[in-house]
Amino acid sequence: MSVNAEKPRSNHSGTQSLFKNPILEALSRTHIAVPISIYLISSAGLGWYAFTHTALQKGMIGGLLVSGLIVFTLVEYATHRGIFHMEPTTTLKSRLQYIFHGIHHDFPKDQTRLAMPPALAILIGLALFSITFMGLGEAAYAFFPGFLSGYAGYLFVHFIVHAYKPPRNVFKWLWINHAIHHYKNDTLNYGVSSPLWDYIFKTYSSKG
Numbered sequence: 034m035s036v037n038a039e040k041p042r043s044n045h046s047g048t049q050s051l052f053k054n055p056i057l058e059a060l061s062r063t064h065i066a067v068p069i070s071i072y073l074i075s076s077a078g079l080g081w082y083a084f085t086h087t088a089l090q091k092g093m094i095g096g097l098l099v100s101g102l103i104v105f106t107l108v109e110y111a112t113h114r115g116i117f118h119m120e121p122t123t124t125l126k127s128r129l130q131y132i133f134h135g136i137h138h139d140f141p142k143d144q145t146r147l148a149m150p151p152a153l154a155i156l157i158g159l160a161l162f163s164i165t166f167m168g169l170g171e172a173a174y175a176f177f178p179g180f181l182s183g184y185a186g187y188l189f190v191h192f193i194v195h196a197y198k199p200p201r202n203v204f205k206w207l208w209i210n211h212a213i214h215h216y217k218n219d220t221l222n223y224g225v226s227s228p229l230w231d232y233i234f235k236t237y238s239s240k241g
């Protein structure tokens with residue numbers, strides 16, 4: 034595996050190959066609609082199963098869906114802060130950090146690298162669902178769609194803030210929030226879909 038780690042960080046337009054192997058390179062890219070569709074369809078299927086094939090009450094299902102969504106926002110924050118921005122103390126960490134996220138900071142407008150490749154995401158998703166099912170039993174059928182919907186929402190927000198100009202309405206703050214992380218201070222505003230955990234862990238700034 035060969036990685037073109039380019040330092041220092043900058044804000045290039047265009048794209049850059051990540052792997053010399055053409056299959057790996059192709060697998061490292063995706064159109065954003067593919068993963069979002071997969072997660073929403075999977076969420077709908079699991080949610081339907083929770084309502085029709087489990088003993089869970091409607092209120093319980095609703096609570097589990099919301100819990101899954103909130104837990105996703107924490108995972109989003111922790112992954113971005115702890116893994117995507119981990120200290121590159123070893124060559125391996127440096128390479129992984131670049132593949133996972135460094136390349137996105139170098140080429141933030143490359144729309145094919147705004148989501149984890151679906152083939153990898155499906156494997157991770159199946160593993161996460163298995164772990165959730167072992168921990169929660171059939172409640173996983175309601176919790177996991179909340180989690181997956183959160184991921185789809187995060188991907189959508191992350192895509193639009195990079196692909197489109199900010200709107201002239203209240204949602205403009207989503208663009209400002211993530212632009213501060215990219216262009217002013219990458220130790221702030223790790224939350225893309227919500228500032229909740231940045232507030233709690235004191236990494237939020239409205240100005241950078």
Ligand SMILES: [Zn+2]
Pocket residue numbers: 137141191195211215
């Ligand atoms: Zn970004």
Ligand SMILES: [Zn+2]
Pocket residue numbers: 113117118134138214219
């Ligand atoms: Zn980042």
